[in-house]
């Protein structure tokens with residue numbers, strides 16, 4: 001039997017948030033709340049490849065994950081299991097003193113998970129190096145929500161139209177690259193949109209407005225996404241103007 005893929009950051013975030021919640025009950029595969037968490041993890045629009053469906057994030061596996069947190073938790077005096085992955089430990093200490101942020105992120109992931117149309121939207125966003133390597137602090141689901149928001153055709157069209165009316169051209173707000181100037185006819189109307197809202201404040205339920213979007217060239221957009229949790233349009237602009 002092939003093994004299921006390792007846990008993703010989003011899954012660890014949700015499980016850690018559950019671990020910290022005061023009324024979670026005991027770490028036990030028969031705890032109804034653990035069973036509910038297992039169901040939630042099974043619904044997440046993230047791991048689609050599940051060689052061992054029976055065992056995939058089942059209540060037993062979830063309890064083991066919770067015991068891993070117990071093992072690294074400095075507030076817990078007894079001994080837990082110490083076979084946890086590096087990522088379990090890393091995520092634990094990242095959020096151990098940022099529980100409000102953890103709550104916000106977990107709540108938004110849960111909201112997305114409970115909304116079928118957004119789940120499908122998220123599943124349709126292709127993987128890139130960030131989701132592949134699980135490097136975004138807020139997790140891949142919020143990162144993909146970001147990507148889907150900035151590709152929403154209607155608002156992107158409006159954003160471009162307005163820039164054309166105001167400036168007569170479409171240029172990158174960071175490096176001033178102009179696709180038309182560089183590529184002629186081929187580059188007419190081409191530019192990408194970047195959503196300015198930090199991932200942790202991005203809400204699936206909120207509508208994108210024109211001021212949330214910035215027009216950027218493909219290169220600058222890639223650079224922004226490389227460090228999406230810390231790098232703003234202004235930061236990148238300052239960096240290249242150094």
Ligand SMILES: [Zn+2]
Pocket residue numbers: 172173174175176177216217218219220221
């Ligand atoms: Zn640029």
Ligand SMILES: [Zn+2]
Pocket residue numbers: 146150193194195221224225
């Ligand atoms: Zn973007």
